[in-house]
Amino acid sequence: MRRDIFQAIADPKRRAIIALIALQSMTPNAIAENFKTSRQSISKHLRILTECELVNQEQQGREIYYSLKIEKMKEIDEWLEQYRKIWETRFDQLDEVLLTIKNKKK
Amino acid sequence: MRRDIFQAIADPKRRAIIALIALQSMTPNAIAENFKTSRQSISKHLRILTECELVNQEQQGREIYYSLKIEKMKEIDEWLEQYRKIWETRFDQLDEVLLTIKNKKK
DNA sequence: AATTTGCGAAACTGAATAGTTGCATATATA
DNA sequence: TATATATGCAACTATTCAGTTTCGCAAATT
Numbered sequence: 001m002r003r004d005i006f007q008a009i010a011d012p013k014r015r016a017i018i019a020l021i022a023l024q025s026m027t028p029n030a031i032a033e034n035f036k037t038s039r040q041s042i043s044k045h046l047r048i049l050t051e052c053e054l055v056n057q058e059q060q061g062r063e064i065y066y067s068l069k070i071e072k073m074k075e076i077d078e079w080l081e082q083y084r085k086i087w088e089t090r091f092d093q094l095d096e097v098l099l100t101i102k103n104k105k106k
Numbered sequence: 107m108r109r110d111i112f113q114a115i116a117d118p119k120r121r122a123i124i125a126l127i128a129l130q131s132m133t134p135n136a137i138a139e140n141f142k143t144s145r146q147s148i149s150k151h152l153r154i155l156t157e158c159e160l161v162n163q164e165q166q167g168r169e170i171y172y173s174l175k176i177e178k179m180k181e182i183d184e185w186l187e188q189y190r191k192i193w194e195t196r197f198d199q200l201d202e203v204l205l206t207i208k209n210k211k212k
Numbered sequence: 213a214a215t216t217t218g219c220g221a222a223a224c225t226g227a228a229t230a231g232t233t234g235c236a237t238a239t240a241t242a
Numbered sequence: 243t244a245t246a247t248a249t250g251c252a253a254c255t256a257t258t259c260a261g262t263t264t265c266g267c268a269a270a271t272t
Contacts, residue, residue: 010116011260015185022192029218041261043220062218062269070196073189079121080186083179086128090176117230135248147231149250168239168248 005075008052013037014045018054018068025058025065111181114158119143120151124160124174131164131171 009015013035020031028046032039046066049055054072058065115121119141126137134152138145152172155161160178164171 004118006112006118006121007116010113012110012112013260015112019188022189027218028220037260038262039219040221040263044260047220064219068189070189070193073186074193076182077186077190080179080183082125083128083174083176084183087176087180119230133248134250143230144232145249146233146251150230153250170249 003048003051005052005054005072006079008049008054009076011045014049017042017045017049021055021066022068022070025056025067027063027065031066109154109157111158111160111178114155114160115182117151120155123148123151123155127161127172128174128176131162131173133169133171137172 009018016035017031020026020034028039028042031046032042035042046055049066050057052072054069056067056069058067115124122141123137126132126140134145134148137152138148141148152161155172156163158178160175162173162175164173
């Protein structure tokens with residue numbers, strides 16, 4: 001099953017889960033309490049996030065704590081980089097245009 | 107139909123289309139030539155990208171030129187910002203640890 | 213030892229979706 | 243005016259996927 005990080009963050013619920021476990025580890029039950037859905041559906045999302053290597057699992061007794069693998073999020077940042085270059089260039093160009101207009105006024 | 111930019115970039119083919127039209131406007135036919143798929147399937151993807159306000163259309167005679175709305179990509183960057191803060195903080199902390207080790211060696 | 217609790221996994225259902233085929237429309241060209 | 247070209251759109255199919263239900267296992271509690 002071809003699944004990557006972009007598919008992982010495509011689902012709004014998964015993005016919400018990511019936000020929840022970004023700063024603290026949480027069990028599936030604790031995560032599910034934040035939604036209207038069942039624990040099993042959260043479990044499924046966690047499985048997908050695990051497949052994409054977006055989360056860490058830590059077993060403690062019969063509980064499993066999930067937390068965000070923040071490094072993995074950098075992959076999105078890296079992909080975005082090529083476009084960031086474009087919009088920053090365009091902004092610079094706009095800046096230049098504004099500067100030219102300003103100078104003409106003088 | 108609930109569709110947002112995260113769903114738009116979830117599909118690898120759509121990311122490829124985005125990359126293609128990021129720097130130059132292209133017609134659906136010209137885009138389709140870069141893939142093994144049909145023109146219609148590209149048209150469908152372009153429709154989705156249009157719905158998500160990720161592309162501009164410019165009609166020229168019977169041709170329609172599509173280009174990337176680069177500003178829209180910033181939305182991803184803004185969403186990523188909260189996580190960037192986290193990984194930068196962690197990096198600083200690591201930096202601090204390394205510094206401490208360094209100082210101890212002296 | 214029996215029961216409860218936390219969890220994952222399989223089977224099922226309904227909805228969404230990617231791709232194809234076929235068609236309609238508008239513009240260009242002969 | 244007849245034909246070719248560029249495109250969008252609707253109908254159909256096969257696949258994917260989110261959520262539920264049910265089950266089984268292992269750890270905690272009684």
